[in-house]
Amino acid sequence: xxxxxxxxxxxxxxxxxxxxxxxxxxxxxxxxxxxxxxxxxxxxxxxxxxxxxxxxxxxxxxxxxxxxxxxxxxxxxxxxxxxxxxxxxxxxxxxxxxxxxxxxxxxxxxxxxxxxxxxxxxxxxxxxxxxxxxxxxxxxxxxxxxxxxxxxxxxxxxxxxxxxxxxxxxxxxxxxxxxxxxxxxxxxxxxxxxxxxxxxxxxxxxxxxxxxxxxxxxxxxxxxxxxxxx
Numbered sequence: 001x002x003x004x005x006x007x008x009x010x011x012x013x014x015x016x017x018x019x020x021x022x023x024x025x026x027x028x029x030x031x032x033x034x035x036x037x038x039x040x041x042x043x044x045x046x047x048x049x050x051x052x053x054x055x056x057x058x059x060x061x062x063x064x065x066x067x068x069x070x071x072x073x074x075x076x077x078x079x080x081x082x083x084x085x086x087x088x089x090x091x092x093x094x095x096x097x098x099x100x101x102x103x104x105x106x107x108x109x110x111x112x113x114x115x116x117x118x119x120x121x122x123x124x125x126x127x128x129x130x131x132x133x134x135x136x137x138x139x140x141x142x143x144x145x146x147x148x149x150x151x152x153x154x155x156x157x158x159x160x161x162x163x164x165x166x167x168x169x170x171x172x173x174x175x176x177x178x179x180x181x182x183x184x185x186x187x188x189x190x191x192x193x194x195x196x197x198x199x200x201x202x203x204x205x206x207x208x209x210x211x212x213x214x215x216x217x218x219x220x221x222x223x224x225x226x227x228x229x230x
Contacts, residue, residue: 001166004200005193006138012183024182026066026098032184033069036172037131037160038214043076046158046222047127051082060125060152062115062145063133064088067099067108074107087125089113115148128153134161134221135195139204146206150223157223160214162195168217169193192217 012022033039051057061070070086077084088110090096096112111118128149137145149157162168169192176185196204198219202211210222 001164001169001193004164004196005190008190008193010183010187010190010194012187017183021182022094023098025184025187026068026095028179028182028184029066030068030072032176032179032188033072033131036175036216037069038216038218039069039072039131039160040076042158042160042214042220043073046156047073047084048077048080048082050127050155051077051080051084053081053083056083056085057127058125059084059086059127059129060118060123061086061088062128062130062149063136064090064099064110065095065131067102067110069129069131070099070108070110071102071105074105078107083107085109087111089115089118091117115145115152119148119151123152124154125152126154127156127158129158129160131160132162132191134159134201135191142204143206146209146221146223150208150225153223153225155225157209157221159221160218161201161221162192163213163217163219164192164195164197165217171217 011017012025064070067088070088074084074086084107086108088099091114093112096110099110134142172188176188179185198211198213205221208223212220212222214220
């Protein structure tokens, strides 16, 4: 796959997609992210060193979807006896509705909003993250997301996304076969075709952002505000 297929459309993005398959997709995202997205390593390497047992660290999850990652991060922090408060933000009413119907958690909240809405509200967070959002974006939209992230984050921006390759496509095609009754497999393959290579992502990102390869087939776009660096 030498060329990014930026015109490919994911089935779940259609406003009239099958609502039952969409619900099942949100349910299955939790397991998919645990298995494939590499967030446990990102939590250990990047987030946990910022957390404290006495002071709450705030995290904004942009494009939070069904909310599974926000809950997963607070679960890990609770096990480590560290204080973490996560806000999941998604402009899609369907994603927000699914997340809002989850059992309430004292350290997690969800809002129907995009990053620019939060800037207008004057919000700031210690850390800004996203998961599998970047591949949805064209270069101009990506630049706006990164500018918003810098305005919203005090300490760290961490955008985790897919890394396009033929190996990723082939292996996910097989690994996703058990995920039935949802858009996971079909949309996952589209997502890989839409995703950037590290060189493409580095070229699209403004100065100050670092592209880092992340296992198994991911890459992370990282920014640390100057005032947060040692």
